[in-house]
Amino acid sequence: MATQALTPVTVAAMRKVFALLEDNFDPEKGVYLHGYSDERIAKETQISIDGVKKYRVDGFGKLKPPTEVDKIQSDIADLEKLALQLDNDLRAGLKDIKARIQIIQRKFD
Secondary structure: OOOOOOOOOHHHHHHHHHHHHHHHHOOOOOOOOOOOOOHHHHHHOOOOOHHHHHHHHHOOOOOOOOHHHHHHHHHHHEEEHHHHHHHHHHHHHHOOOOOOOOEEHHHHO
């Protein structure tokens, strides 16, 4: 059976997969960091999801379910992010309304 020849493009993509796994996967906890996933790495490297999963499992380990504390901390981080976005949206809305009021008031001065 013939083996598939690796092209320079394939080798570069594989190196990128391993670099992304090195930077964004915690093998001790078995979790991705910084919002990464097999799917995201596959998209960024043009390697199949199955290929990324194989490289991750062989080189770094399997995914592990999050511990209860990790899940709660992740929920807190998500809520904090949402609160900041909501605050920014409210401030932008108030700024817009104040600007509209000033434009209307100038018509009557």
